[in-house]
Amino acid sequence: MGDVHRYDVPDTWPTWCPGCGNFGIWHAEKAAFAHMDQAPDTTAIVAGIGCSGNFCYWMNTYMLHSLHGRSIPAAQGVKLANDDLTVIVHAGDGDTYGEGLGHLLHAARRNVDISVFVHDNQVYGLTTGQPSPTSMQGTRWKVAPEGVIASPVTPLPLVLVAGATFVARGFSGQNEHLSTLMEKAIQHKGFSVLDIAQPCVTFNHVNTWKWWNEHVYRLDETNHDPSDYRSAFEKAQEFGDKIPIGVIYETDKPTFNEKYRALNAQTLAHVPIDNVDIRSLMKGHF
Numbered sequence: 001m002g003d004v005h006r007y008d009v010p011d012t013w014p015t016w017c018p019g020c021g022n023f024g025i026w027h028a029e030k031a032a033f034a035h036m037d038q039a040p041d042t043t044a045i046v047a048g049i050g051c052s053g054n055f056c057y058w059m060n061t062y063m064l065h066s067l068h069g070r071s072i073p074a075a076q077g078v079k080l081a082n083d084d085l086t087v088i089v090h091a092g093d094g095d096t097y098g099e100g101l102g103h104l105l106h107a108a109r110r111n112v113d114i115s116v117f118v119h120d121n122q123v124y125g126l127t128t129g130q131p132s133p134t135s136m137q138g139t140r141w142k143v144a145p146e147g148v149i150a151s152p153v154t155p156l157p158l159v160l161v162a163g164a165t166f167v168a169r170g171f172s173g174q175n176e177h178l179s180t181l182m183e184k185a186i187q188h189k190g191f192s193v194l195d196i197a198q199p200c201v202t203f204n205h206v207n208t209w210k211w212w213n214e215h216v217y218r219l220d221e222t223n224h225d226p227s228d229y230r231s232a233f234e235k236a237q238e239f240g241d242k243i244p245i246g247v248i249y250e251t252d253k254p255t256f257n258e259k260y261r262a263l264n265a266q267t268l269a270h271v272p273i274d275n276v277d278i279r280s281l282m283k284g285h286f
């Protein structure tokens with residue numbers, strides 16, 4: 001056991017609504033870090049814009065609050081620049097599966113060694129309750145009074161096909177289990193996606209705590225084998241009366257940094273800059 005680390009920020013408390021599922025995610029991540037004895041200065045949280053993105057202000061790690069839909073490219077940049085850091089994205093379902101969907105799929109096929117934790121509350125929380133890509137078909141919202149027409153994005157089969165090497169779902173209401181999944185995702189070498197069922201008590205009155213509690217079941221209590229791609233694909237699609245939580249798929253493949261020769265030798269953070277002449281680099285730009 002090394003130093004005693006502090007994972008939250010002293011004298012601050014999140015501004016999420018009382019009862020919000022984001023609290024469970026916050027507690028689970030602090031517990032995961034404590035269990036791994038992970039020093040806060042070895043971790044960078046890259047957040048999107050949303051209630052979920054504010055997460056980065058209440059964690060005592062390095063952080064970058066990026067743009068809506070753009071947290072994944074920013075996180076890839078951090079990892080490519082400094083391979084020593086554990087890089088974790090925290091963003092909403094609107095952010096990751098809407099504007100950011102292209103980035104998610106392309107990061108998956110590169111197998112960049114970052115973890116993406118999606119706070120999936122099936123609604124745009126911060127902008128006060130519009131339907132998101134994962135809102136269920138037929139659900140009624142103030143801007144969709146006759147019900148959502150489009151079928152929802154099913155993110156887990158998509159990332160599986162795109163090449164993600166770790167795919168899982170957790171539930172903010174099963175805190176210890178979620179914390180274990182976070183640890184596994186962080187320790188996984190390669191691109192990991194953890195979709196987290198996170199009730200939004202203020203705007204989503206369909207997928208409530210009760211609703212989730214009635215629907216989830218644990219994969220580790222079944223004979224599911226996460227190394228079996230076919231069975232993982234089946235589990236990734238399951239979203240109805242029963243919704244699986246746990247590790248859906250895990251495999252081992254070389255990461256982007258390992259395959260890219262220059263990055264494998266040395267990432268930017270380790271390149272000495274003493275003799276770099278900035279003026280010559282900027283020549284022609286002014």
Ligand SMILES: Cc1ncc(C[n+]2csc(CCOP(=O)(O)OP(=O)(O)O)c2C)c(N)n1
Binds near residue numbers: 051069093096121124
């Ligand atoms: C480029 C860009 N597009 C749209 C917005 C407006 N916007 C801010 S947060 C948000 C939705 C947030 O929903 P989600 O990503 O699901 O996160 P939540 O608030 O539910 O955690 C939107 C559309 C923005 N700030 N920037």
Ligand code: SF4
Binds near residue numbers: 017020200201
């Ligand atoms: S609006 Fe919803 S997601 Fe945002 S803090 Fe409140 S309960 Fe949480």
